Amino acid sequence: MLARLTALLLLSAVPALAADWWSYDNARFGYEIELPSEFRLSTRSDNGDGLTLTPTDQSARLLVFGTNILDGDFSAEANVRVAIAKDEGWQISYSKSTSRGISFSGTRQGRIVYVRGVALCNGGAAFFQMDYPKTDMQRFDAIVMRLVRSLQPTRKCTPTTQISRVFR
Numbered sequence: 419m420l421a422r423l424t425a426l427l428l429l430s431a432v433p434a435l436a437a438d439w440w441s442y443d444n445a446r447f448g449y450e451i452e453l454p455s456e457f458r459l460s461t462r463s464d465n466g467d468g469l470t471l472t473p474t475d476q477s478a479r480l481l482v483f484g485t486n487i488l489d490g491d492f493s494a495e496a497n498v499r500v501a502i503a504k505d506e507g508w509q510i511s512y513s514k515s516t517s518r519g520i521s522f523s524g525t526r527q528g529r530i531v532y533v534r535g536v537a538l539c540n541g542g543a544a545f546f547q548m549d550y551p552k553t554d555m556q557r558f559d560a561i562v563m564r565l566v567r568s569l570q571p572t573r574k575c576t577p578t579t580q581i582s583r584v585f586r
Contacts, residue, residue: 449544450572451482451544477551480548487541487542490540493517499522500513521566531549532549
């Protein structure tokens with residue numbers, strides 16, 4: 419029975435995993451993410467911060483963007499993102515945060531939102547935010563999981579503090 423259930427779960431994710439995906443590399447902020455081919459570009463920011471994408475049926479919206487963080491404090495930026503979502507009426511039901519990444523999700527008026535952010539070098543951060551109908555949860559959850567795994571910095575950070583040797 420367990421083997422059948424496992425096979426069923428794996429097969430239900432196959433359409434989202436088997437679909438062609440394309441890689442988006444944001445050189446300005448130094449991050450990359452894989453994007454589902456069923457999503458089409460809706461808008462591109464003029465300043466190179468990111469993209470807004472939607473599937474053909476317009477049922478979901480995916481924002482992908484980089485940002486500069488005030489004082490380089492990723493944890494503070496993560497808290498601000500959660501507060502903004504709450505102010506927009508999202509009921510946050512899941513949140514996990516570290517000094518290098520955050521994920522949170524919630525619901526509002528029959529929709530689900532999922533946000534993932536990662537800290538980047540030089541006081542930046544990359545985020546994706548996807549919202550979609552609860553009724554399409556099975557369709558979009560596998561997409562969200564792949565987005566989570568693929569969002570990552572493209573640059574290795576070097577320490578910003580310099581060690582100097584003092585001779586006496």
